Amino acid sequence: MTNRSNYIITLILASILMGSFSFGQSKDSARELKRLNAKIDRVRVMVDSLELDNQILLPELMSAFKQAVKSKAQQDSITLVILKRINTLSNKIANLENQSRYMDSTALEIFHKLVLVENKIVTLTHSYNEMAKLKSGEPISSEPKFNSAQYKQTYMTSLGHFQNQEFPEAIAGFNDLVSSDATNDLADNSQYWLAECYYSQKDFKRAIAEFEKVFTYAGTDKDDDAQLKIGLSYQSIGNVEKAREEFQRMIDYFPGSEYYPKAKEALKQLSVN
Secondary structure, X not given: OOHHHHHHHHHHHHHHHHHHHHHHHHHHHHHHHHHHHHHHXXXXXXXXXXXXXXXXXXXXXXXXXXXXXXXXXXXXHHHHHHHHHHHHHHHXXXXXXXXXXXXXXXXXHHHHHHHHHHHHHHHHHHHHHHHHHHHHOOOOOOOOOOOHHHHHHHHHHHHHHHHOOOHHXXXXXXXXXXXXXXXXXXXXXXXXXXXXXHHHOOOHHHHHHHHHHHHHOOOOOOHHXXXXXXXXXXXXXXXXXXXXXXXXXXXXXXXXXXXXXXXXXXXXXXXXX
16 A cells, blocks of 8 residues: 555544544534523522512511611610619609708707707796705705716616616716716716717717717717717718718827727728719
8 A cells, every 4th residue: 555545544544533532622612502401490490589588588578677776776765764864763762862961960059059048947946946945945955966976876787777778768868977077077978978879879860969968078988989980970871971980089189099090090091972
């Protein structure tokens, strides 16, 4: 076979092979294209489904969002109203507290004046009785109601009543002592414990008046006790300003007292509050 024949045969075989390859490739491409089209169709169906869901859900979501915004605005409005009311009530409470402190201070001042009037009445009564006795010619006894031993015994008995919280009996006993002999060594103690009786009964206004009388006894060793209790009494009735003044007076005038630290702590607490 000649070279030309061989060349022609080779070309024919190459053409056949290329045709077969092209046919196979076209067949594979068609199959791939079909598969891709199927995927596209599935994706299109999913997109259509999502669009349908959006058309249904989006209005509902928008409605819910608007409702939430409206509800939030209403809540904010209600909160603002509540805060305004709370502020108004706080101001009213502050005003009432100020009025109460003023009334307490005024009432205490009136009470002090009444105590002074009461003392004057007692003094005038004694003077009148003495004058009546002088006019009638009766001798005026200058002897005290209790001798020293009786005074001490009555003091111990009254103190026992106080410790047993029998305050009416204790008050009666201490009153007898302070009114009978103010010069007795136990007179200042009697006055102090008389004030303590009222303090223990939470009659703080009367207690203040009685504690203040302790300072009228020269050389008393109950002055720092009384000063501390005056501050505590004012604190108990809510008169903070007067309590501060009395605790400060305790600190200024009784630096060596055993109650000095307690007064400093009480003043510190009032300053914090």
